[in-house]
Amino acid sequence: MRLADITQALKAYSAAKNLDVVSDTEAASRARICSKCPMKRKVGGFIGRASQVLGAASATGQVPDELANRKCGVCGCSLLLLIPAVPANLHKDSPKEAEIRAKEAPNCWLRKIS
């Protein structure tokens, strides 16, 4: 576990506590794309458990169980928090992340928004 992981989780949590969420239809569409994406990664250890707790705390109910312990392999964001997020609160890719996302996950829903 890195300090950056903890910082990112805390940032995501604080954002999730105060933010609106997208419609169920939009969240379902995002989840379908993430579930087929080769860049989704399993989150293990403390961060994985924390993501589940934080996701439960956000209580959106918009992320399927099979994605509850996954993160985006491009930006490292928890899918529990990323999938329901409104555009204003979404992760903004660095140039390097954008390059990787375009190459490894061309169908990523985030590319159409950011």
Ligand code: SF4
């Ligand atoms: S690259 Fe996009 S579609 Fe793939 S896991 Fe990350 S957010 Fe989901």
